[in-house]
Amino acid sequence: MNAQHQPTGSAYFMTAETARPETHTLSVLVDNEPGVLARVIGLFSGRGYNIESLTVSETEHEAHLSRITIVTTATPNVLEQVKSQLERIVPVHRVVDLTVRSSELGHDKPLERELALVKVTGTGEDRVEALRLADAFRAQVIDANTEHFIFEITGRVSKIEQFISIMKPLGLVEICRTGIAAMNRGPQGM
Amino acid sequence: MAGKQMEMTGAEMVLQALRDNGVEHIFGYPGGAVLPIYDELHQQEDIEHILVRHEQGAGHMAEGYARSTGKPGVVLVTSGPGATNVVTALQDALMDSIPIVCLTGQVPTSLIGSDAFQECDTVGITRPCTKHNWLVKDVNQLSRVIHEAFRIATTGRPGPVVVDIPKDVQFATGLYTPPSPVIEQKSYQPKVSGDLDKIREAIELMATAKRPIIYSGGGVVNSGPEASQLLRELVELTGFPITSTLMGLGAYPASGKNWMGMLGMHGTYEANMAMHDCDVMVCIGARFDDRITGRLDAFSPNSKRIHIDIDPSSINKIVRTDIGILGDVGHVLEDMVRLWRASKKTDRSQLADWWTQISKWRGRNSLAYAANSDVIMPQYAIQRLYELTKDRDTYITTEVGQHQMWAAQFYGFEEPNRWMTSGGLGTMGYGFPAAIGVQVAHRDSLVIDIAGDASIQMCIQEMSCAVQHELPVKIFILNNQYMGMVRQWQQLLHGNRLSHSYTESMPDFIKLAEAYGGVGIRCDKPGDLDDAIQTMIDTPRPVIFDCRVASLANCFPMIPSGKAHNDMLLPDEATDEAVANAIDAKGRALV
Numbered sequence: 001m002n003a004q005h006q007p008t009g010s011a012y013f014m015t016a017e018t019a020r021p022e023t024h025t026l027s028v029l030v031d032n033e034p035g036v037l038a039r040v041i042g043l044f045s046g047r048g049y050n051i052e053s054l055t056v057s058e059t060e061h062e063a064h065l066s067r068i069t070i071v072t073t074a075t076p077n078v079l080e081q082v083k084s085q086l087e088r089i090v091p092v093h094r095v096v097d098l099t100v101r102s103s104e105l106g107h108d109k110p111l112e113r114e115l116a117l118v119k120v121t122g123t124g125e126d127r128v129e130a131l132r133l134a135d136a137f138r139a140q141v142i143d144a145n146t147e148h149f150i151f152e153i154t155g156r157v158s159k160i161e162q163f164i165s166i167m168k169p170l171g172l173v174e175i176c177r178t179g180i181a182a183m184n185r186g187p188q189g190m
Numbered sequence: 191m192a193g194k195q196m197e198m199t200g201a202e203m204v205l206q207a208l209r210d211n212g213v214e215h216i217f218g219y220p221g222g223a224v225l226p227i228y229d230e231l232h233q234q235e236d237i238e239h240i241l242v243r244h245e246q247g248a249g250h251m252a253e254g255y256a257r258s259t260g261k262p263g264v265v266l267v268t269s270g271p272g273a274t275n276v277v278t279a280l281q282d283a284l285m286d287s288i289p290i291v292c293l294t295g296q297v298p299t300s301l302i303g304s305d306a307f308q309e310c311d312t313v314g315i316t317r318p319c320t321k322h323n324w325l326v327k328d329v330n331q332l333s334r335v336i337h338e339a340f341r342i343a344t345t346g347r348p349g350p351v352v353v354d355i356p357k358d359v360q361f362a363t364g365l366y367t368p369p370s371p372v373i374e375q376k377s378y379q380p381k382v383s384g385d386l387d388k389i390r391e392a393i394e395l396m397a398t399a400k401r402p403i404i405y406s407g408g409g410v411v412n413s414g415p416e417a418s419q420l421l422r423e424l425v426e427l428t429g430f431p432i433t434s435t436l437m438g439l440g441a442y443p444a445s446g447k448n449w450m451g452m453l454g455m456h457g458t459y460e461a462n463m464a465m466h467d468c469d470v471m472v473c474i475g476a477r478f479d480d481r482i483t484g485r486l487d488a489f490s491p492n493s494k495r496i497h498i499d500i501d502p503s504s505i506n507k508i509v510r511t512d513i514g515i516l517g518d519v520g521h522v523l524e525d526m527v528r529l530w531r532a533s534k535k536t537d538r539s540q541l542a543d544w545w546t547q548i549s550k551w552r553g554r555n556s557l558a559y560a561a562n563s564d565v566i567m568p569q570y571a572i573q574r575l576y577e578l579t580k581d582r583d584t585y586i587t588t589e590v591g592q593h594q595m596w597a598a599q600f601y602g603f604e605e606p607n608r609w610m611t612s613g614g615l616g617t618m619g620y621g622f623p624a625a626i627g628v629q630v631a632h633r634d635s636l637v638i639d640i641a642g643d644a645s646i647q648m649c650i651q652e653m654s655c656a657v658q659h660e661l662p663v664k665i666f667i668l669n670n671q672y673m674g675m676v677r678q679w680q681q682l683l684h685g686n687r688l689s690h691s692y693t694e695s696m697p698d699f700i701k702l703a704e705a706y707g708g709v710g711i712r713c714d715k716p717g718d719l720d721d722a723i724q725t726m727i728d729t730p731r732p733v734i735f736d737c738r739v740a741s742l743a744n745c746f747p748m749i750p751s752g753k754a755h756n757d758m759l760l761p762d763e764a765t766d767e768a769v770a771n772a773i774d775a776k777g778r779a780l781v
Contacts, residue, residue, distance in 0.1 A: 030377075035317065038317060042317055077506070077510075081503060081507055084503035084505075084507075088501070090321070090342060090377060090378045091377050091378075092377055093376065093377045
């Protein structure tokens with residue numbers, strides 16, 4: 001097929017997509033059984049949806065339930081499909097769009113936090129500066145010797161992004177991030 | 191926990207679980223990793239095993255069996271190639287919502303992940319082409335998983351499931367638990383009853399319609415015969431015209447006065463024009479597939495849409511819906527019929543203009559073709575087949591291509607579950623094994639696979655299966671010596687450069703039938719056709735009927751890719767020039 005003749009997206013969406021993509025955070029409660037994560041991410045890759053962040057861990061040990069937090073960007077129609085398709089997966093109990101829920105509750109957005117481990121090496125003024133900035137960002141030193149620090153930082157994604165970019169010229173060596181954990185404000189459960 | 195637990199081996203459990211789930215027939219092929227189950231099969235008589243010649247055939251047979259009975263089809267295959275060969279049929283069943291329970295053998299648990307002989311990641315490979323799947327590593331979980339597999343395959347939107355059973359689990363001894371009426375599973379709870387407020391809203395909208403249309407699909411057939419009965423009642427009560435997808439044929443009788451014929455790419459002019467011009471569309475158990483909608487931005491521009499579907503992801507997936515009703519078609523239709531009756535709406539005068547318009551469109555006679563007294567026109571062959579079989583207990587299956595569309599256009603289906611075809615996946619090779627599956631369930635019925643000369647060669651090996659099990663399936667080949675639909679698209683899209691669509695080295699189908707122990711019949715003259723078809727019907731053995739038809743006939747009417755419902759290519763306008771220019775540059779990129 002000639003590339004210039006290929007319409008965007010699916011072959012039958014002849015109209016150009018005009019709707020604006022939105023970023024939403026979804027909480028998905030699933031049975032913690034073998035293959036369940038593969039089902040969820042296989043759905044995203046198979047149907048061409050985006051995953052910007054993915055976090056998963058068992059949250060209710062006795063019921064063997066895991067909570068998956070997915071950040072995805074799509075147009076409103078596709079977001080609706082993402083949710084319905086997730087609900088079709090047999091071991092999925094519930095899908096909650098935290099972004100939609102938070103606006104229903106009158107909040108700006110759900111509470112979102114990420115944890116990052118950031119390793120920085122350096123000597124002299126750079127090393128002092130790194131420590132000073134870490135302190136300003138309330139990052140903890142969890143490992144150090146005379147040549148390096150490993151900082152643990154928790155916060156909103158923007159804060160972590162900012163911290164990493166500041167550390168770059170100060171001897172940044174490696175980063176590990178957890179992805180986003182999220183829930184809504186207020187007394188109500190998911 | 192209901193029922194008494196019993197100690198037995200995994201292989202015994204498989205047979206016991208099948209019996210407890212009402213299974214009478216399974217389609218399978220033995221191999222190293224399922225030998226313990228085959229050993230158990232050998233020692234019992236409750237379940238009949240149909241030995242296939244390729245695992246894909248087993249899958250399609252189970253589909254035909256399921257679609258013609260409403261019961262799940264069961265497949266048993268070995269690990270590795272056994273499992274990978276059945277993948278096509280699983281995806282086919284997934285797209286057409288057919289309940290299949292596929293049991294696969296697996297290498298022993300201790301060898302999983304070691305690249306053992308005939309090992310493959312069956313649950314990994316089949317994850318996207320099943321509704322759900324399981325790898326059972328503990329014999330004590332085996333019976334529960336098989337019962338759950340049947341529940342998931344048959345409830346909600348039906349679909350295929352795979353249970354992968356390692357060989358050591360088949361040998362191991364554990365506790366068998368009979369099926370329990372109490373469902374322990376908490377996550378999967380399909381909703382069958384529709385929201386009454388929405389149904390009321392839909393009835394009100396339908397009552398105001400001046401140009402309504404009912405667009406029904408395979409969901410009506412899947413919902414069971416009562417759903418088709420209710421659909422007929424609704425049509426009768428409302429006086430609405432009705433069209434259907436390929437998968438939904440038979441839910442409303444083709445002889446019914448409100449029947450418009452199939453819609454979509456090769457649907458009738460009246461059905462597609464009515465879809466385009468309607469003011470209220472009632473979509474019942476269909477999913478706005480691209481073969482149905484054509485160009486989306488010009489799809490039914492002035493209609494309010496009601497969509498009834500059991501799968502929430504189908505609603506608003508392709509086309510925005512004004513009233514989406516989530517539930518089983520049968521349940522929702524029952525409420526609709528009841529509420530419509532209660533509203534005592536009998537005045538149909540507001541539909542008079544609409545019906546006048548429809549009869550004008552019908553007058554266009556969009557299925558017309560040029561009759562020929564020298565060569566058999568493929569449409570004529572289907573018409574004669576229909577006339578000679580319509581008063582019998584007949585089931586029709588098809589392969590995929592032109593013959594499939596002609597069968598859908600020219601064979602009149604009066605009842606649901608009589609028509610088995612590969613709609614979503616479009617699997618060449620589906621029809622013959624599906625017909626065998628139908629014949630297994632309906633031993634005394636006439637089962638005909640309407641085939642093409644190319645498609646039939648994709649699963650022809652099952653002739654051996656049909657002969658072995660004395661299944662007198664009839665293969666009616668519309669032999670035009672081309673992959674007809676491919677050739678038609680090459681004519682439409684690629685300057686009639688017929689790249690690899692001519693069937694070179696065609697087998698002699700009569701000799702082929704005889705080689706397998708069946709009967710071969712050939713016919714190439716319109717005048718001989720009726721007698722030849724009658725001979726086929728009267729032959730109580732598998733028959734390959736080589737019907738030599740006009741080689742370059744095209745399937746019309748057609749909505750060319752990228753065009754709207756009201757932009758059809760009709761048979762009498764389809765000159766060579768019109769065909770060559772029917773599709774613009776944008777449409778060429780589409781499928």
